[in-house]
Structure formats: structure tokens, C-alpha cells
Amino acid sequence: MFxxxxxxxxxxxxxxxxxxxxxxxxQNIAGDRLKLLFNKVSNNKFMGIATGAGITAVIQSSSAxxxxxxxxxxxxxxxxxxxxxxxMGANIGTTITAQITALQSLPITPFxxxxxxxxxFMAMFGKDKIAKAGMLISGIGIIFVGMxxxxxxxxxxxxxxxxxxxxxxxxxxLLLMLIGLVFTAVFQSSAxxxxxxxxxxxxxxxxxxxxxxxxxxxxxxxxxxxGTCVTAMLASIGANTNAKRASVIHLLFNVFGTAIxxxxxxxxxxxxxxxxxxxxxxxxxxxxxxxQIAMFHTIFNILSTLILLPFTGGLTKLATxxxxxxxxNQEEEKDKIVAYIDERILKSPSIALMVLRKELLSMAFLxxxxxxxxxxxLANLNFDKSKEFExxxxxxxxxNKKLTKFAVxxxxxxxxxxxxxxxxxxxxxxxxxxxxxDYAENICESxxxxxxxxxxxxxxxxxxxxxxxxxxxxxxEFVMQAFEQKSMSLKDEVNGYxxxxxxxxxxxxxxxxxxxxxxxxxxxxxxxxxxxxSNMERVADHFRNVFTSMSTYVTPIKTKAxxxxxxxxxxxxxxxxxxxxxxxNVQPNTEENKEVTAQVSTxxxxxx
Numbered sequence: 001m002f003x004x005x006x007x008x009x010x011x012x013x014x015x016x017x018x019x020x021x022x023x024x025x026x027q028n029i030a031g032d033r034l035k036l037l038f039n040k041v042s043n044n045k046f047m048g049i050a051t052g053a054g055i056t057a058v059i060q061s062s063s064a065x066x067x068x069x070x071x072x073x074x075x076x077x078x079x080x081x082x083x084x085x086x087x088m089g090a091n092i093g094t095t096i097t098a099q100i101t102a103l104q105s106l107p108i109t110p111f112x113x114x115x116x117x118x119x120x121f122m123a124m125f126g127k128d129k130i131a132k133a134g135m136l137i138s139g140i141g142i143i144f145v146g147m148x149x150x151x152x153x154x155x156x157x158x159x160x161x162x163x164x165x166x167x168x169x170x171x172x173x174l175l176l177m178l179i180g181l182v183f184t185a186v187f188q189s190s191a192x193x194x195x196x197x198x199x200x201x202x203x204x205x206x207x208x209x210x211x212x213x214x215x216x217x218x219x220x221x222x223x224x225x226x227g228t229c230v231t232a233m234l235a236s237i238g239a240n241t242n243a244k245r246a247s248v249i250h251l252l253f254n255v256f257g258t259a260i261x262x263x264x265x266x267x268x269x270x271x272x273x274x275x276x277x278x279x280x281x282x283x284x285x286x287x288x289x290x291x292q293i294a295m296f297h298t299i300f301n302i303l304s305t306l307i308l309l310p311f312t313g314g315l316t317k318l319a320t321x322x323x324x325x326x327x328x329n330q331e332e333e334k335d336k337i338v339a340y341i342d343e344r345i346l347k348s349p350s351i352a353l354m355v356l357r358k359e360l361l362s363m364a365f366l367x368x369x370x371x372x373x374x375x376x377x378l379a380n381l382n383f384d385k386s387k388e389f390e391x392x393x394x395x396x397x398x399x400n401k402k403l404t405k406f407a408v409x410x411x412x413x414x415x416x417x418x419x420x421x422x423x424x425x426x427x428x429x430x431x432x433x434x435x436x437x438d439y440a441e442n443i444c445e446s447x448x449x450x451x452x453x454x455x456x457x458x459x460x461x462x463x464x465x466x467x468x469x470x471x472x473x474x475x476x477e478f479v480m481q482a483f484e485q486k487s488m489s490l491k492d493e494v495n496g497y498x499x500x501x502x503x504x505x506x507x508x509x510x511x512x513x514x515x516x517x518x519x520x521x522x523x524x525x526x527x528x529x530x531x532x533x534s535n536m537e538r539v540a541d542h543f544r545n546v547f548t549s550m551s552t553y554v555t556p557i558k559t560k561a562x563x564x565x566x567x568x569x570x571x572x573x574x575x576x577x578x579x580x581x582x583x584x585n586v587q588p589n590t591e592e593n594k595e596v597t598a599q600v601s602t603x604x605x606x607x608x
Contacts, residue, residue, distance in 0.1 A: 004156035011149030015195055018116075018142030019097065023060035025136040027350055028416040029129070045085040045309060052089020055348070062094035063188060063231035064347040066250050070235050071344030074243035077355070080319070083246045084312045088253060088305045091225070095298040097191040100140075101198050102294035104147045113148060116141030128417045147195060154203045154211065167200075167212055173219045173262070180223025185230040193224050194297065201289040214278045217293050218265070221300065222258045229254055235344055245319040252315050257304030337395050341406050349413035353422060356406060360429055361484055363399045364546070366392055367436040368476050371539060374443035375469050378532065379462050381451055389444060396437040403430050418553050425549040429483075432542040432549075439535040439542075446528050446535075455525040464511065468504040468533060471497050472540050479547045488554050494547045501540035505533050 056065045069086055072078040078086075103112065115137045122134025170176060184193045197220055200212040212220075229251040236247035268275035281292040308315070339362040345352045370392050373385055407426050415423070450456065457465075475497035482490045509530060516526050 004153045007153035007156075008150055011146045011151075011153060012192060012196065013146070014149060015143055015146030016189065016192055018139045018144075018146055019060055019189075019191055021135055021139030021142060023058070023139075024414045025132050025139060026058045026060070027348060028132045028414065028419075029136065043079075043081060045312060048082055048085025049089035049092070049305060049309075052086035052091075053093035054089075055086075056090040056093025057096045059348060060097055060191065061347075062090040062190065063228050065090040065093070066229075066232040066247070067235040067344045068347050068351065070232055070239060070243045070246050071342035071347075073246045074239040074344070075338075075340045075342045075355070077340055077358075080242055080245055080249070080316050081312065084249050084253075084316055085309075087246070087250045088309065088312075091254070091257075091301040092298075092305060094190060094228070095294070095301055098194045098198070098294040098297045100143065101147060101191070101195045102288075102290040104144060104151070104198075104202070104290060109144055109148070112144040113141055116145055132416065147199065150196065150199045151202060154199050164211070167216075171216065176216055176219035177223030177226070177258075180220035181227035181230075182223075184224045184227025188231050190224050190228040193227070194221070194293070197221065197224070198290045198293050201293060214282065214289060214292055217289075218277060218296055221293065221297055222261060225254045225300065226251070226258060239344075241323060241325055245316075245323045248319040248323055249315050252318060253304070253308060256308060256315075257300065260304065260307060261300055337398055338402055341403070343409075346409055346413065349410050349415045350419065352406075352410050352413075353415075353419055356403065356410065356423075356426060357483070357486075359399070359403055359406075360426065360433065361480060363396065363403065363430070364433045364436075364476075364480060364483075366396050366399075367433050367440065370396070370437055371440040371443075371472075372469075374440040374447070375465065377444055378447040378450075379466065381447060381456075383448070383451075386444075389440075393437055393441060396434060400430055400434040421553040425552050429546050429549050432545045435542050436539050439539045442535045443532055446532050449528055450525065453524060455528065457525060457529060458515065461512070461515070461529055464504075464508050465532065465536070468501060468508065468536055471500045471504060472536060472543070475501065475540055475543050479543045482547055483550065486550065486554055488547075488550060491547075494544055498540050498544040501537055505537040508533050 052065060052069075055068075056062050059065055066087055069078065069083050069090075073080065073083050103109065117138075119134045119136065119138025119141055123131045123138060124134075126134050170179070180193060180197070183196070184190050187193055197212070197217055201214065201217050203211040229247070232247040232250050236244045265277055268277070273279060277296065278292075281296060285291045285295060338359065340355050340359045341352075342355075345355050370389055373389050377383060377385070377389075404427065407423055407430070411420070411423050475494065478490045478493045478497065482488065482494065512526055512529055
């Protein structure tokens with residue numbers, strides 16, 4: 001008996017390992033599609049349901065999906081309304097695991113267990129995608145190996161009179177639901193509890209019948225659906241108010257869905273025995289208890305979603321009432337430095353990578369804002385915004401460390417080769433953006449140096465600096481658009497503007513030497529001027545580095561440059577929080593390049 005219990009635990013462990021292998025490698029293969037699903041999240045309820053179902057079917061865990069949703073809401077990337085429909089979809093997606101488990105009743109099970117060996121050979125001798133596909137196939141095989149081990153152990157356990165009497169004595173619906181809830185909360189996996197349930201119901205007793213009846217299994221399944229909310233509830237601890245509300249919505253949805261089904265389960269047989277759920281399940285799927293349970297699990301979640309879908313607004317309002325806004329919540333939001341990343345999102349490395357990219361765009365905007373402010377300070381020698389500048393620089397330095405740590409955590413996950421190259425490039429991007437902030441700080445120090453030494457620049461020098469900044473502004477816009485879209489199509493524009501900045505530095509240096517010879521400016525201010533344009537040129541270099549970092553994982557596309565004015569890629573509110581705007585259609589104008597270069601040459605001739 002003890003050996004059988006150990007065998008049962010070993011089979012359960014094998015099942016869970018197989019499930020994780022299948023889910024992780026399915027994520028690797030479908031990584032870009034997962035990102036695409038989240039990028040399409042909108043207020044459309046049906047799209048939200050499809051997103052939740054699709055992501056959960058890939059991740060193989062509704063708990064993991066819901067935990068990520070809590071993370072997205074906590075990061076402000078998703079509204080409660082959007083989260084509600086995705087959570088509903090996650091409950092549908094999780095039924096895929098039960099359907100896979102139910103396949104053990106089919107004669108093809110021995111072939112499915114052989115997948116473990118086939119996939120292992122593919123993983124050992126294949127490369128990248130083939131190896132990942134092999135691990136996926138091996139995971140499927142290991143799932144059925146685990147199920148077979150659990151089934152074998154249950155055959156021995158079923159011969160124990162104590163076990164039979166214990167299971168026979170547990171008939172009260174609420175107690176059965178409590179068992180399902182507790183086991184799911186302990187295992188942190190509805191798939192694990194469902195697999196054990198299916199195994200129990202699949203074991204036949206010597207005197208006839210099953211170790212657990214279908215009627216009992218139905219109530220346990222209802223408890224499992226509530227138990228799966230525990231993980232999300234725990235994940236919401238320490239999150240903001242809206243994130244807590246998202247986890248409460250998950251709980252409310254499952255509780256209301258269970259309540260509706262309980263009413264039907266108790267009332268339907270009073271009208272007609274044929275309306276009883278266990279009756280028509282046995283009628284439609286005769287002699288296959290595992291399929292009956294899997295189908296009930298699927299039907300329950302689909303019908304619950306259809307019934308409660310019109311009431312998503314009500315669920316959101318009820319969650320808002322149950323989880324009150326904290327008095328200090330606004331202060332917490334104001335003090336929040338990180339815009340998007342959340343540890344909970346690491347449940348899916350592919351999506352975490354997408355979120356890190358958004359955070360890098362936010363960090364880049366902060367650095368560029370400080371650069372703009374440094375030039376403004378230099379031009380006007382007005383230091384009223386110094387405190388604002390310093391606070392933003394502290395945020396940039398903090399993000400440098402925070403994002404690097406987050407990138408390390410993603411690297412530690414099981415990710416694809418392409419994603420490994422992408423995350424490797426992000427380390428350089430983080431450093432490049434931080435250096436832009438440092439050069440902006442250098443320019444501000446130069447402005448202070450001018451004031452401290454009673455020095456000034458001529459109007460011509462200021463205009464030249466502004467012209468050079470204009471080219472850097474354009475370069476930044478193209479780099480951020482390309483980085484956001486993961487596209488190398490703007491290579492000509494990026495290289496063109498970076499070359500233009502280099503030309504500015506060379507020509508402005510020559511112009512300045514002419515002014516020195518003509519005694520139009522002092523040697524002291526001359527050194528500061530040269531330092532400033534050198535810092536500006538390095539800013540341009542680091543922005544181009546951000547673009548070229550993509551060459552390791554993005555295929556370059558040849559296009560013809562065409563430049564014109566466009567809208568900014570981001571905005572910043574009064575609390576210094578960054579908001580990424582929809583990408584503008586930025587297309588440079590080569591005529592503008594010629595015009596600006598000609599202007600520099602004209603200034604040079606005039607000085608001579």
C-alpha cells in the first residue's frame with residue numbers, strides 16, 4: 001500500500017514535469033504568436049476571450065495566465081475590463097489539459113507514451129527548432145507515462161478496503177468540492193488535480209463500478225475550478241488595487257459559474273432524470289469516464305463564460321466595491337519608477353521579453369527628455385528645472401540596474417535561440433540608453449561651467465548646437481520606431497542622420513576654430529563648445545547602437561529613405577510617468593538632409 005502511494009506520487013511528478021516541458025516548449029515555438037495575441041488586446045470581449053484561451057492553451061496553466069494578467073494590470077498595461085474577458089478565456093483554455101489527459105482511455109495510449117523516446121532523440125540530435133519540437137513531443141509522451149504510472153498505482157490502491165470505504169463515504173457535494181479546492185490550492189495546478197481525478201474514476205473495482213463515480217467527480221471538478229483562483233489571489237499580494245481586483249474577478253467568475261451549475265445540477269433531475277448532467281454525459285460518451293469528466297470540465301467553463309459574458313461590467317463593479325481604493329494608492333502610483341515590468345509576467349518569458357522592450361522604450365524617452373532639457377538649459381542658461389533633471393537621472397540610473405536584473409531573470413528561463421540573442425542585445429541597449437543620460441548630464445555641467453566663469457556662446461554657436469540637436473531628434477525618432485517594431489527597414493534613415501550628426505560635429509568644430517581666430521569667442525568658452533558637440537555626437541552614437549543591436553535577431557530590409565515631420569513616439573505626464581504613443585509613420589526627407597548640410601556649409605563660409 002505504501003509503495004503504491006509512492007508510485008502514485010512518482011507518477012504525479014512525472015505528469016507535472018511532462019506538462020511543464022510541453023508548455024515551456026510550446027511557448028518557445030509560439031513565442032511571437034503569444035506576443036501578437038497580447039498586442040491585440042482590446043476592449044472587444046470576444047477578442048479577450050480568444051486571447052485568454054489561446055495563451056492558456058499554450059502555457060498549459062490558467063493559473064499562470066491569470067498571474068500574468070494580475071502583473072499586466074499592476075503595471076498599468078491592461079484595464080480591468082480587458083482583464084475580465086481574458087480571465088474568462090483562460091478558464092476555457094485550461095480545459096485542453098483535461099482533454100489531453102482523457103486520451104489515456106484510447107487504444108493509442110502506448111503510442112503516445114512512445115513520444116517520450118521519439119522526442120528525446122529529436123532533442124538530442126536536432127538543432128534549435130527541431131530540438132524544441134522534440135522537447136514538446138517528449139513532454140506529451142511523459143504526460144502519458146505519468147498517467148500510466150498513476151493508473152498502475154491506483155490499481156493496487158483500489159484493492160484496499162480502507163480506501164474504498166473512505167471514497168464511498170465522501171458523498172456530500174460541498175465536501176467533494178472542498179476536496180477539489182484544497183488539492184488544487186496545494187498543487188497550484190488544476191491539471192494535476194484533474195489528472196488524479198480522472199485516474200480515480202478510470203480504476204474499476206473487482207466487484208464492479210469505479211473507485212469514484214462520475215457524480216462525485218462532477219462536484220470535485222467544480223471545486224477544482226474555484227481552487228485554481230488561489231494562485232492568482234496569492235500573486236496579487238503586494239500588487240496595486242486594480243491588480244487585486246483582477247484576482248477577485250477571477251474568483252467571482254468561478255464562484256458564480258459554480259453556483260449556476262449547482263442550481264442546475266440539483267433542479268434538473270427533479271424535472272426529468274434525463275436532464276441530469278451525469279445521465280446525458282454517460283449517454284453521449286458511454287463507458288469512457290475520463291472523457292466524460294474532461295467534457296464536463298470543458299462544457300462547464302464554456303457555458304459559464306457565455307452566461308456571465310454580458311455581466312463583465314457587473315463583475316468589474318463588484319470587484320471594485322469589494323476591493324476599495326487605498327488612500328495612499330495615488331502616492332504609490334506617483335512614486336512608481338518602473339512603468340511596465342512585473343515579476344509575475346516572468347511566467348511567460350516570451351511575453352516578459354515583449355514587456356522589457358516596452359520598458360526600454362520608456363527608459364529611452366526619459367534619457368531623451370533629459371537630453372532635450374540639457375540643450376534647453378544650455379541655450380537659456382536657466383537652471384529652474386535642475387531638480388526635475390536630477391530626479392529623472394536618478395530614475396534612469398535605477399532603471400539601468402532594475403532592467404538588467406529583469407533581463408538576467410528572463411535569460412535564466414527556457415527561451416528560444418532567437419530570444420537568447422534578443423535578450424543578449426538588450427544588455428547593450430540598457431547601457432547605451434543610460435550613457436545618453438550621462439552625456440545629457442555632462443552638457444548640463446557645461447552650462448554650469450559657462451555661468452560660473454561668466455562665459456557665453458555667440459548666437460551663431462547656439463544656433464549651430466540647435467541644428468545639430470535637430471538631426472539627433474530625427475535619429476531618435478527613427479531608432480525608437482524601428483526598435484518598437486523590431487524592424488531594420490529604417491537602416492538608411494538611421495545611418496543617414498547619424499552620418500549627418502558626424503558631419504555637424506566636424507563642420508561646427510571648423511566653424512568654431514574660425515571664430516577663435518577672429519576673436520569672436522574666448523578660448524575658455526571654445527573648449528566648452530567643443531566638449532558639448534562631442535557629447536552630442538556620442539549621444540547620436542548610442543542611439544544608433546540601439547538600432548544596430550537588432551541586427552543579431554532581426555532580418556534587415558532594404559528600403560529607400562524619405563524624410564518628413566511626424567508626431568512624437570512618447571509623452572510624459574506631470575508625475576514624470578512615460579506613456580508610449582502609437583508609432584508615427586516617420587519617413588525622412590533626403591531634401592531636408594541636403595538643406596541642413598548646406599546650411600552648415602554656409603555658416604562655415606561666412607565665418608571664414
